[in-house]
Amino acid sequence: MDENRHAIVPILEETFYALSRKQLSYRVSLTPVGLYLTKRCDDDSEKIDLINIKDIIGCKSMQNSAKSNNCACRPTKNTENINECQVHIPYTEDADCSAYLCVYAYILKNKDMKNEKRDKMTVTLRFRNFNSYDENNKVATTWKLAIKSLLKARYEDGTIVAPADNQYLGNRLLVIVNPKSGVGKSREIFQRKIVPILNTADVDYDLHITCMQNDARNLMQKSDIYKWGRGVIVLGGDGLMFEVINGLMERPDWQRAFEYLTFSVIPGGSGNGMAKSISFETNEPYNQDPILISVLNVVSGNRCPMDLVRVETLTEVVFSFLSIGWGFIADIDIESERLRMLGSPRFTIWSIAKLIALRSYPARLSYCKINNLEIETRMNNFTISTFDNFHEPVTTENEPLSIEFGMDPLEEFDKRDRIESFSSIISKRTAFMSVNEASSFTSIPELLEESEVWVRGPISRLPPLSDPVPSDWEVIEDEFVMIHASYLSHISEDVILAPKSKLNDGVIWLLIIKNGISRTTLLQFLLGLSSGNHLTVPNVEMIPVKAFRLEPLSQGSHLVVDGELLKHSPLQAEIIPGITNVYARRKFS
Ligand SMILES: Nc1ncnc2c1ncn2[C@@H]1O[C@H](COP(=O)(O)OP(=O)(O)OP(=O)(O)O)[C@@H](O)[C@H]1O
Structure with missing residues (x-):
């Protein structure tokens, strides 16, 4: 002890x-x-x-x-x-x-x-x-x-410290549930597993059940989000979180909104990369009970900054928290959709099919490499102040009292049904989706003249897509099997693509496999993805970068951002360190 x-x-x-x-x-x-x-x-x-x-x-x-x-x-x-x-x-x-x-x-x-x-x-x-x-x-x-x-409060070096007044969390939480995510049991999971923990932790919540695609996006764009001082959590997959982030970025007050809100995902979807990455970073035993561990992150109330990536294509700007994929893995992700009814074996089956019919794509890849990688893990963004009252021990009469272990009288109390406090608003497709239908392989300046790119959220520090990349960037023109950028450790529950990645390290990890890799080596790569051993496989490069530009020089592959299919196009991406906050338990020694 x-x-x-x-x-x-x-x-x-x-x-x-x-x-x-x-x-x-x-x-x-x-x-x-x-x-x-x-x-x-x-x-x-x-x-x-x-x-x-x-x-x-x-x-x-x-x-x-x-x-x-x-x-x-x-x-x-x-x-x-x-x-x-x-x-x-x-x-x-x-x-x-x-x-x-x-x-x-x-x-x-x-x-x-x-x-x-x-x-x-x-x-x-x-x-x-x-x-x-x-x-x-x-x-x-x-x-x-x-x-x-x-x-x-927190206890650091023998002193109790409390968050500054302006850092106290409000107590109202918005829970957005996608009833269609994963195997379609999110509503039931919410009542049975999440409500009891929120009640025990005295967290008040509003519940929003999505009724269609883009519902969460519209909700974030148009609601008075400042009533949810405790933050916004989604019960679903990474796709739902993507909508929340991008809906907020469409607001004129996006900056204040991101400073104010804290987010989290309770894994209910088929892609749960963010939930897994948060627990991985805090050494939490996610696999035994992913939902429990993720809800405990929320009730911990501990805000941790997290990076986002601004992704600009010829036709849209989106903000991503997970990954950008092009080539082999992105193709498996999208094309295996047709086998969705098989569950997760669809990925294995489609991987074998893609291995047999292995192909590569020409592209120009430019990136701003981080040469001296100093990853700062800023897990704690609370301002600290002393909690003076607690240094005086409070004593009461010393008459013996009684104690009881293991009983949970609230268990019954927690089974009460919670009344949904508001219902879904009607969804409307936003103006930011696929503005221009032009082909990606006309020249970039030509396309930019024709298209209307909505710029929202933080402005880009990169030159426009139509201009050359900065002279200190590295440029490779080659045939690629895949290029996959990730900024969280896991892109799904069982794929740890960037093991060194931290929530708030300011790094995009760029994984590159060029043409010339054998099928056997690629198979080794695939088998290593669940343990991180894929990085020891020959022909697999992992480069830490701050920004990159990908210009595909042919059609054929898919462009996938946070699991969402974007219109195939040249793109550039840049990290925005610590712009958002998520709930994550403090690390345990
Ligand atoms: N009620 C709804 N009906 C249909 N689609 C919805 C609904 N609510 C949200 N969606 C859409 O479902 C998509 C996937 O949601 P989510 O990420 O929660 O689940 P998922 O099972 O991980 O899905 P996927 O495997 O397709 O990524 C989101 O892009 C979202 O727009």
């Missing part, structure tokens, strides 16, 4: 008894690091458990409902405190005036093993120093408020 525990001054401390064995006592200390439970055993030895504050997602105060025959837990009527619930305890006790405090945490189990996962744990503290519920509840409330304050 934590060697430095004794150096940390407890904020609150009490002795509790385990209900099951009255002779077993626990000293419970709330410190900035978490709840220390010190068990005194029969032989006078001590066993200490720590529930890390970073693992706690919320706490609720409760009242005994032993008189109630049917309901395990129900909200107290006519109470001003909406968090106050009644708890049913497994024994009858007349006039129980105790106050109960349930602390909910998701604890890391089987650390560093293959089956590492997070399991729910509930600790119920029973306060009964006084003869009236109100008095007991006062003490429980002190603990509750202290825990909730710690959940918002």
Whole structure:
């Protein structure tokens, strides 16, 4: 257990008894690091458990409902405190005036093993120093408020620091659900798996179920987004997130919107690259329960900056968070759509087909290489200030109280259905989609004259597509099997294309395979994509760049941005470091 525990001054401390064995006592200390439970055993030895504050997602105060025959837990009527619930305890006790405090945490189990996962744990503290519920509840409330304050604060180098006033998160979240994503079970997943966690963490939300393509995009473009101080999360795939980002970029106040909002994806689609990348970076056990891990990111409330990439083609400007693909992988992604009914085996089948009929495409690739790669991982963008009140330990009467582990009286409470708070607005195709239908292989200046490129969001620092690239850029004209740029580690749950990529490193990782690679080597490349070993395969180059331009010199391949098919065209892309924020749990040592 934590060697430095004794150096940390407890904020609150009490002795509790385990209900099951009255002779077993626990000293419970709330410190900035978490709840220390010190068990005194029969032989006078001590066993200490720590529930890390970073693992706690919320706490609720409760009242005994032993008189109630049917309901395990129900909200107290006519109470001003909406968090106050009644708890049913497994024994009858007349006039129980105790106050109960349930602390909910998701604890890391089987650390560093293959089956590492997070399991729910509930600790119920029973306060009964006084003869009236109100008095007991006062003490429980002190603990509750202290825990909730710690959940918002951080503990660094022995000091508790809180976000500056202007960094406190509002509590209203917008959840956008694509009922058609993945296998079409998003609505059910939302009610069954997400609502209980949001309730436990006291996060209020509005729900928007999309009714068609571009619905989320329009919603982001036209709504009063400032009522969602807690941010916007999507339950779906990367395609839905793409709509959210690009809808916001269409607003005149896009800059303020991106500073204000925090985003996250709960994986419900078939492409969940962003959700996987966030958990990968924070060492979270995503594979055991992707939805749980992603929702825990959201309720952690921890904002992390993330890069976006501005992508400009001859006919449109889009903002991308994941990848730009052209050639082999992009073709598999798009062409295997016709086998969608097969599920993920469609990729394997189509990969084999594309390997057999392997082809390459001529193109000119220009890029601004990062020579001294200094990747800054700026995981924490909170401004810090001291939380003075917490240095004074608060003590209460030392009369022994009781403690109870493993019970979750809110489980029933959480099963209540949430009423959808607003319904989908009617979707309308935006003016930014495919403005010009001209062929990509007329000269670029000619095309630009004809087309109307909407420039929105941050302006480009690159020369126009019609001008030459800067003289210090490297230029290759060759036949390529594929060019794939990514700025997150994973482009899907099981493809780690750029293992070194960080959310906010300001780097586009450009993966290049030129013509001349054998089918066997390409197969090796494909097999290595799930582990990152693809980068050790000969003929595979990975170049960190700040910007690049791709000019295809023939038709035939597909241009795919964040899994969305764009009209085939020359394009240029540039990184915009840390322009947006996503929810990600802090890293664990
Ligand atoms: N209600 C809806 N009906 C049909 N399409 C929708 C609806 N809501 C969103 N969409 C569209 O579905 C596309 C894919 O959504 P999403 O990324 O959530 O799921 P997915 O299963 O990962 O999809 P894909 O595998 O096609 O990327 C998005 O581009 C979005 O525009």
